[in-house]
Amino acid sequence: MLKSVKIENFRGFKSFELQQLGRVNLLVGKNNTGKTSILEAIQLLCSRNNLEPLRQAMTKRGEFYFDENSNNSQELDVRNLFYGHEIDIGSKFSIIGCNDNLQEELVVSIGSRVVTNVTQVNEYPDLQGQEFIDSFEQLLFIMNWDNKRGEEPLMRPLSSKGGLPIDYTRRFRRDTKNAVSKVQFITSSSLDAEKMIELFDQIVLTPEEKLVEQAVNIIDSKIQRIAPISSIKFRGSLDGSRGGFFVLLSEINQRVPIGSMGDGVWRMLGLALATVCAKDGYLFVDEIDTGLHFTAMSDMWRMIWKTAKRLNVQVFATTHNSDCWMSLASIAQQHDTAEDGIRIHRIEQGKDKSIVFTEPQIVIAAEREIEVR
Numbered sequence: 001m002l003k004s005v006k007i008e009n010f011r012g013f014k015s016f017e018l019q020q021l022g023r024v025n026l027l028v029g030k031n032n033t034g035k036t037s038i039l040e041a042i043q044l045l046c047s048r049n050n051l052e053p054l055r056q057a058m059t060k061r062g063e064f065y066f067d068e069n070s071n072n073s074q075e076l077d078v079r080n081l082f083y084g085h086e087i088d089i090g091s092k093f094s095i096i097g098c099n100d101n102l103q104e105e106l107v108v109s110i111g112s113r114v115v116t117n118v119t120q121v122n123e124y125p126d127l128q129g130q131e132f133i134d135s136f137e138q139l140l141f142i143m144n145w146d147n148k149r150g151e152e153p154l155m156r157p158l159s160s161k162g163g164l165p166i167d168y169t170r171r172f173r174r175d176t177k178n179a180v181s182k183v184q185f186i187t188s189s190s191l192d193a194e195k196m197i198e199l200f201d202q203i204v205l206t207p208e209e210k211l212v213e214q215a216v217n218i219i220d221s222k223i224q225r226i227a228p229i230s231s232i233k234f235r236g237s238l239d240g241s242r243g244g245f246f247v248l249l250s251e252i253n254q255r256v257p258i259g260s261m262g263d264g265v266w267r268m269l270g271l272a273l274a275t276v277c278a279k280d281g282y283l284f285v286d287e288i289d290t291g292l293h294f295t296a297m298s299d300m301w302r303m304i305w306k307t308a309k310r311l312n313v314q315v316f317a318t319t320h321n322s323d324c325w326m327s328l329a330s331i332a333q334q335h336d337t338a339e340d341g342i343r344i345h346r347i348e349q350g351k352d353k354s355i356v357f358t359e360p361q362i363v364i365a366a367e368r369e370i371e372v373r
Contacts, residue, residue: 011081017354025344075165112139343357344357
């Protein structure tokens with residue numbers, strides 16, 4: 001479990017540090033203070049065997065373009081990952097995570113190499129046997145994990161416009177004998193149906209399946225069972241819709257498409273699935289209160305807290321909602337959290353460290369109606 005994280009030259013942060021991290025960490029602050037960027041930074045550090053999170057985060061932000069010179073292929077505009085939105089040879093950002101005396105560091109930098117194109121000339125008789133040599137300097141996107149595992153840096157060439165072809169991120173899977181922590185990320189718009197079905201398949205006929213059913217009961221107590229759609233043909237037609245599952249309702253004793261239920265059921269299902277599937281890893285949730293009424297938030301936090309403790313998951317979430325952090329305060333007051341810890345981190349523009357609220361401070365702030373956001 002991470003105890004601190006330091007970010008250098010990443011997105012809007014020249015330098016920033018999170019200290020006194022706990023089992024559950026809620027990030028609060030005004031708009032555009034970088035809360036989502038912090039989630040992305042920690043996720044990058046923890047997803048060292050997979051570049052898919054990088055692609056997903058940048059695609060969601062619209063940080064890509066199509067290269068007309070390369071079959072209109074999609075490329076990530078990596079300049080947006082660097083402080084100041086500019087890159088040059090030697091540009092870099094770093095993310096350092098510490099757990100007691102153990103430290104892991106991700107350094108992403110821009111390097112270069114000389115590329116030589118040799119073209120044989122045959123169409124001109126007076127130049128037969130000669131070659132035109134065209135050399136140019138190509139930028140490289142370099143990711144280096146310094147985690148004492150002896151892993152080689154990942155290097156990928158950038159296009160002439162400085163873009164990283166998306167195909168590189170999809171193809172890359174680092175071969176390693178070391179176990180890699182599981183990472184789940186839920187955006188403010190929730191998980192899509194395809195991802196939800198994938199996660200549900202991992203817990204079928206396990207104790208965690210019952211936990212997921214109990215989680216959706218928080219929103220609607222009439223839900224008796226929940227199951228994914230088995231038809232592969234139907235799954236292929238989901239296309240980002242809120243579907244892919246049926247629920248059995250006690251009052252009518254028949255199955256109902258989950259899309260007929262409210263947004264809260266879908267959000268809670270995603271939260272429960274992501275938490276149990278992040279066992280021995282990390283859960284990231286942007287705007288965790290999305291789609292949830294304030295009366296459900298205490299139960300939501302209780303589910304996440306108990307599951308995170310039991311399955312060894314560290315949680316990082318963001319919110320703008322006062323009901324959300326006050327509901328977390330009730331969990332801090334009711335449960336023995338001293339061993340693992342619940343923390344609220346207030347992020348302020350221009351500050352290089354978060355303002356940390358520990359369990360006793362969270363409880364006092366809620367009782368005295370002191371604003372922590």
